[in-house]
Structures are given as C-alpha cells and as structure tokens.
Amino acid sequence: xxxxxxxxxxxxxxxxxxxxxxxxxxAATLAWMGQSVLYLDADVEEPNGHIFIKPEIEQEKVITRxxxxxxxxxxxFCGKCSEVCxxxxxxxxxxxxxxxxxxxxxxxxxxxxxPEKAIxxxxxxIGVVRVxxxxxxxxxxxxxxxxxxxxxxxxxxxxxxxxxxKTIIVDAPPGTSCPVIEALDGSDYVLLVTEPTPFGLxxxxxxxxxxxxxxxxxxxxxxxxxNGYREVNSFCRNxxxxxxxxxxxxxxxxxxxxxxxxxxxxxxxxxRNLETLYKKITERVSLERTGNFKR
Amino acid sequence: MxxxxxxxxxxxxxxxxxxxxxAALxxxxxxxxxxxDAANLYLIARPDIKEKFSFIGxxxxxxxxxxxxxxxxxxxxxxxxxxxxxxxxxxxxxxxxLIDQIKCEGCGVCASFCPxxxxxxKDRVSGxxxxxxSRLGPMVHGYLGVxxxxxxxxxxxxxxxxxxxxxxxxxxxxxVDGPPGIGCPAIASLNGADYVLIITEPTLSAFHDLDRxxxxxxxxxxxxxxxxxxxxxxxxxxxxxxxxxxxxxxxxVGWINYDPAxxxxxxxxxxxxxxxxxxxxxxxxxxxxxxxxxxSDNVSQKE
Numbered sequence: 001x002x003x004x005x006x007x008x009x010x011x012x013x014x015x016x017x018x019x020x021x022x023x024x025x026x027a028a029t030l031a032w033m034g035q036s037v038l039y040l041d042a043d044v045e046e047p048n049g050h051i052f053i054k055p056e057i058e059q060e061k062v063i064t065r066x067x068x069x070x071x072x073x074x075x076x077f078c079g080k081c082s083e084v085c086x087x088x089x090x091x092x093x094x095x096x097x098x099x100x101x102x103x104x105x106x107x108x109x110x111x112x113x114x115p116e117k118a119i120x121x122x123x124x125x126i127g128v129v130r131v132x133x134x135x136x137x138x139x140x141x142x143x144x145x146x147x148x149x150x151x152x153x154x155x156x157x158x159x160x161x162x163x164x165x166k167t168i169i170v171d172a173p174p175g176t177s178c179p180v181i182e183a184l185d186g187s188d189y190v191l192l193v194t195e196p197t198p199f200g201l202x203x204x205x206x207x208x209x210x211x212x213x214x215x216x217x218x219x220x221x222x223x224x225x226x227n228g229y230r231e232v233n234s235f236c237r238n239x240x241x242x243x244x245x246x247x248x249x250x251x252x253x254x255x256x257x258x259x260x261x262x263x264x265x266x267x268x269x270x271x272r273n274l275e276t277l278y279k280k281i282t283e284r285v286s287l288e289r290t291g292n293f294k295r
Numbered sequence: 296m297x298x299x300x301x302x303x304x305x306x307x308x309x310x311x312x313x314x315x316x317x318a319a320l321x322x323x324x325x326x327x328x329x330x331x332d333a334a335n336l337y338l339i340a341r342p343d344i345k346e347k348f349s350f351i352g353x354x355x356x357x358x359x360x361x362x363x364x365x366x367x368x369x370x371x372x373x374x375x376x377x378x379x380x381x382x383x384x385x386x387x388x389x390x391x392x393l394i395d396q397i398k399c400e401g402c403g404v405c406a407s408f409c410p411x412x413x414x415x416x417k418d419r420v421s422g423x424x425x426x427x428x429s430r431l432g433p434m435v436h437g438y439l440g441v442x443x444x445x446x447x448x449x450x451x452x453x454x455x456x457x458x459x460x461x462x463x464x465x466x467x468x469x470x471v472d473g474p475p476g477i478g479c480p481a482i483a484s485l486n487g488a489d490y491v492l493i494i495t496e497p498t499l500s501a502f503h504d505l506d507r508x509x510x511x512x513x514x515x516x517x518x519x520x521x522x523x524x525x526x527x528x529x530x531x532x533x534x535x536x537x538x539x540x541x542x543x544x545x546x547x548v549g550w551i552n553y554d555p556a557x558x559x560x561x562x563x564x565x566x567x568x569x570x571x572x573x574x575x576x577x578x579x580x581x582x583x584x585x586x587x588x589x590x591s592d593n594v595s596q597k598e
Contacts, residue, residue: 014335015306016305017307020500045478046305046504048503051500051503086353086403107374107404108404109402109404112372146507150479151478151479173476176333177443178442179478198338198562206333207441214397255528258532259532
C-alpha cells in the first residue's frame, strides 16, 4: 500500500447505529465521484453490505484455519499437547486423543511440541470470502460459517483479498472485542457511528477509548439525530472528538434502508454530506501523514 | 427452572429495551446481561451491586527483558503477529522483542519455546462482573475491557452464576439479554438454553441476519420464536418475515410498533413498561403472555 491509498473503517460500539448504511452509501458516493473504491464487509457474523451494494460475485474462496490431527500410530499418549494447549482443544485421556476444532485457536503449540511428530495440521473451514463488484464499487465480504466461533482469521483473510483501490471502506462489526480489533487494524481513519441515546453514548465511550488506545485518527457521526438528547454532543466536546456529521432521523431514510436501497440514490443532501465528510477525512489523514497534525 | 435467551442477529433491533420491559412484567426471574462487549442493561435496570469479581479471560505473554538475549525464536513461533522487534521507546535498549498485549492470544507457544525461559505467562484480568439486586430481579452482569477476547467465556461464567442464584432464591426463570451476532458470545449465551426469543425488525438486513441466527438455533436444536419490533417501519418486509417464520417453524409471537417513548424511557433510566402505559406497552404485554405460554409448553414437551 502506498501513500495514495486510504483505509477508512466504520465502527460503532452499539449495534444498529447505522455503520453499514454509512459505509455502503459512502462507498457508492465515492464511486459516483469517479473514485476507485472498495467496500469490505468485515462484519463476518452478519454481513449485510451486499444488500445495498448488490454485487455480482466473481469469486468465492473457502477460508480455513489449521487444526490438529493426531496420527494414533505415532502417538505415545504422553499428553504434552494437552498440557501446552491453553484452550482445552486437545485432550489426552489414557489411550484416546480428543480434538475439539471449535475451541482450537490454531496457535500450533501442540503441533510443535509433540516429541513423536504425531500431529499434523489440517485445514478446517471457518467461512468464505466473496469478491465481486456492484454500483461501481469493488466488493469483498467475509462470511462466517454457522456455528463457528473463531472470527479474526476470517477478517484477516477478507483483507488479504482486497484489490488495489484508492479508497477502502471497511464495515466493522459492532462492539469492542477481538473481531473489531482485527477490522480496525491498518485503518488510516475511523468513523464512529453513534445514536443519541444513553445506550449509544455508553457504547460510544467504549469504542472511542479503544480507538484512542490504538492511536488512530477518528471522527464521530451522530445518526438518527434530532430527538433532543444532547449528551453525545457534550461528551464529544469534552473529549475533543469531532462530530463530523449529524444525520437527522428521517422516516424516508429508514424506509429506504429497510428495503435495501442506497439512500444516496434519491437523497441529494445525504450525498453532499458524505462528499464533504470524505473531504474532511482526506484532509485529516493528509495532516497525519505529513506529521502536521497537532493533538 | 427455565432459561430464556433473547437474541437478534442484527444489532439495534431493540433486545435490551425489550428485555427490560419483559423483566418488569415477569415475576421470580434472574436477569443476565450476556452482551459483555457493550453491556447496556444496567443503565435501565439500575442494579445495586452486592458482589464483585475479576474475570481472568486468558493469559498473556510477558518478556523478561533482562533475561532475553534477542534470539527471536518467539517471533518465529507467534502466529498472531503479536511480537515485534523494535525500540521500546523508554530509551533503555536499542531494540528489543516486544509483545503487543492487544494482539497476544495467550496461547503460550512463545513461552514454551523460549530457550532461556525468559517469557512468563501471566493471568490477564480482562474484565469484571457483578451479582446485584434490582427492582427487575436479581441480576448478573459484567463487562470485558476494550479489545479483550474470550467474551464467550465470560458469558458462560455469568450464566452459571445466574443458575446458582436462581436455585438459592427459588427463582424459576432466567432471562438472558444476548449479544448481537452469531459468533462466540452468541453461541455461549444460547448453549443449553431452553428457549430463544429473537427480536427482529422489518428490514432486509435484519431479515438476512434472522435467517443466519435461526440456522444457529437449529444447529443447537433450541426452539425459537420471533418478535417483530418496530413492525410499522415496513409492512411488506414484516409480511415477508411472517411467511418465512411459518416455513421455518419459528412462530411470530410479538408485533411491536416503533415508539419514540422507548428512547425517552431510556433517558429516564427506566423500562418502557414502567415509564408509560400505551399501545406499545399493551403489545409488549401480549408478547410476554405468548412467550410465557411457549415456555410452559416447552416444559410439557420435555416431559
């Protein structure tokens, strides 16, 4: 990646604040401005971006991670694999070895430690990465297999499938735990989407502290604004966090989203606001890159 | 004793708000906030904390720099990009091997293979949890520090404690406010549950996520029913969800209109049920009556 590329990650603390709405509409807006843009759906548990981007899928890759398989002919049941495993994913009982792939973190500990070289690592499917394009936007999506619990490797795999685009919009999962960390990794700028409610504020505080700890430049979007609850604004002011945009609660927007329509198709104001937002982001990232941003 | 878990797939459909109102209606229940990544229920439940516990989610690797000889074997073995060789920034050594605690998975491989034993695996306190009293019933909730993993483990701890509290207090219902998604914490919240109530909304996104969540509940063979929240946003999609639900054998037991009073109640730190009496609260009452019926059906089916 050279300095020309820009990775903007859209995150929130609370689910349902409008990450995917903002991410997909921003991607479409940039595409219609003539930019080379890619939308990456990193919410691999519940990827919804495809509903709005409507991509034609060109490629679907199966993503696996290594999970131990024991050759019982070579195994002497010493139990060292079981001892080294921090996740109880491999257990030795008398003359049996049980492997629980769903608990395995693919650290390779058992594989390396086995004195008899009785363990090999076999690929275990966790999900798929789908690649395509729609609405002028390049599209990559990670999609977790039902029942799988290990998420970060799939997000990493989705990121590896990203083609050379000038701007990459990453649609992160909600929350603040390891999937979100993985999605945020490598971001040039983070957009935090929140809503003006106590739940929205509470979770914004969590995700903002995470982004600050990671040292990433960020800005806040208050979605569904206009209900008179101003605590989010006060909080941002006190934290020196810039509120880049307030999107008023609008039944027409809710209706469009409910049917999977891009808001920017019909709403010129929304589109103009996203264009302005993008300009602000590029200016800020430019300052960061040239070391001119004063904290 | 029965355990009712409330999930959604998609975030923001209104789980926590509805859990609050249901808990206000229910009697003899223990409340669990299973959304440990972004635990909001306490904001409207206002629990009175009685006990506090540290949550040790995993271990973390720490390099003892005075014993380290910079051989770099740890970096070779680490699969999580958690180890790097760079200046520590405190001016003491030119460059050294450093472990990024956010990326460290706690697998212990580096410690196992360090030829000098210079890496120690320490307990990582990654959160805190509480047992409380509240006007909505005894409550078990907790939080994970930002960037921490093992949310599923904490959810499991909370549910186990809730069962213990329910037994001690003679409560016969545990209500779990679940997390969004279908990954680790969601699975940890529904494993072994008696019944799942899925809160959805009439949008294509929520519909898509509902489908994935139902695949998950089927995978674990747990009965599920559906409540369409904010049902008046889009009658067409609401109808599609109803049709889909009947095909999947997961009945729709609740239809609740979008109501701005929900946010006002939240700002007042209370549940809608306690804040106001209107059509929406009637709808929630209907929902709860149907869910109670499903729960008692469930018991007779097991027998």
